[in-house]
Amino acid sequence: MTGDVQVVAAPGGGCHIRSGCGYPSPGLDSFNFRPLFTIGSFQFTKPMLIAVICVIIVIAFFWAAFAKPKLVPRGVQNLGEIGILAVRDQILRPSLGKRGDSYLPFLVALFFYIWVMNLMELIPLFQFPAMSRIGFVWPLVFLVYFLYLYVGFKNQGFPGYIKNMIPWDVPKFVLIILIPIELLRFFVVQPFTLGVRLFANMFAGHLLLLIFTLATWYLATVSVSLLFAAGSFVMVIFVTLLELLIDLLQAFIFTTLTAVYIASSLEAAH
């Protein structure tokens, strides 16, 4: 539990290098939280609270930006338009072209929701990326998965869609060998990697931040280990900046690949 680890490492806990309690190394427990409250068998935890807050932030932002749009954008509307145009020009148009503009609201919501969720790992008090709990990633993956399957079946028909997955340009005997790989890649590996990539990046990032933050405190005794503590603190700064980039990058990759998959469902890729 993050809470527990932080309590141990907090000044009151006194868990320094010379206090004999050992380095409170973060691990899987750092991703489990005590429930904030319980309703029957349902336990409401901190990551759930973060997810709800992120949804509110994204809705509130775009509501504020576009509830009363002006012809000449000012303030929040300006910011909102920059965000939407960035998603359109950097993510949607390169994969889908103009025909994909109807997917813009979905991709904008997806991108900003993931980005804000990721950024929560760096915001004081929250300090936890909910996407590092894989349960928050799968719903998004299933949403994308069923969307591009639906679009594919609708546009190419069920037999056509399956037929277009197979690379017909290879020799016939190779085709038989390739069919299981193609089907497995499309139906299992593709959505699996989409989800695990986001989860693993957030998980690793949070773990790195925890390791160096706890190490900074643990090593900070009035002795030569202050030097090591300072070194660890520099790593905290470095990893924080790195995570700032990765948070954006992972939201970008997830949304770009979503656009690419939708595009391949709109028309045959092979």
Place this chain on the structure above:
Amino acid sequence: MNGKGNGAPAKFSRKAVVAEGRAQGLDIGWTVFSYLIAGMLAYGAIGWLIGRAVRVALLFPIGMLIGLAISIGFIIYRYGKQGAVDAASPEGDDR
């Protein structure tokens, strides 16, 4: 990308071309990775099933290696040649 005649401004703007290249690179990169995993999984599973039937446990890792080899072979066939990326999409669509 931006299928022919869809009117996207991409062809005329450098930024749009860079964005297209980025999307294409991401797509190909992850497709290649997916082929590697899928090859090992598919033929690993086939090897495991046959190995279970004939009681030869070694067929599981052999199946995985064969799957990996098939995947690598196909990746080289499809993406290894110069200009293969454009050829992979016959309509000039670079998804």
